[in-house]
Amino acid sequence: DTGVSQNPRHKITKRGQNVTFRCDPISEHNRLYWYRQTLGQGPEFLTYFQNEAQLEKSRLLSDRFSAERPKGSFSTLEIQRTEQGDSAMYLCASSNEVNTEAFFGQGTRLTVV
């Protein structure tokens, strides 16, 4: 197990297009998080899954955003009708119930042109 894996690493899309990102957490980690980081800011919480259940969503997650974690394994984050303001680094993290620290993937950098 090499850690949290995110694909793609980079995505350039035209405004108005839909994009989907994938996150493969560390195996047996039941907690999965999505964060967004913009330039000069720290990561901001977007949403949280415990197993397959999405238990919390940030106000940052507008109705154009949807996240899933089928079968409690990998997760996808979809952004519909992308806007330039969606340009950011999207980070996925996972943890288990034993340790509080979360492990992050390398992120997907989205650029909306």
Place this chain on the structure above:
Amino acid sequence: DQQVKQNSPSLSVQEGRISILNCDYTNSMFDYFLWYKKYPAEGPTFLISISSIKDKNEDGRFTVFLNKSAKHLSLHIVPSQPGDSAVYFCAATIALGTYKYIFGTGTRLKVLA
């Protein structure tokens, strides 16, 4: 409302000397704190954490101090090495519930050889 603040955007330290990075928080409900290191184009890497029942935690060259009355924590790196040059984020969470993190805006540490 920035619940976790890192007021120094950057810090330069000579190799071999001590680096001290500071973090303040406003939410008294936070009871678990973490430091992450981030290199460009990579996800954050966990460094060290501390529970609110402690006031100090050490791991090799890294020590985190927590002053609950002042709502302040600091990360000490001794001795500093050029490979420590990165952006450091402090994060806070409430250790019951989702464990979502609230991050500061980061401090860029540069260790000069």
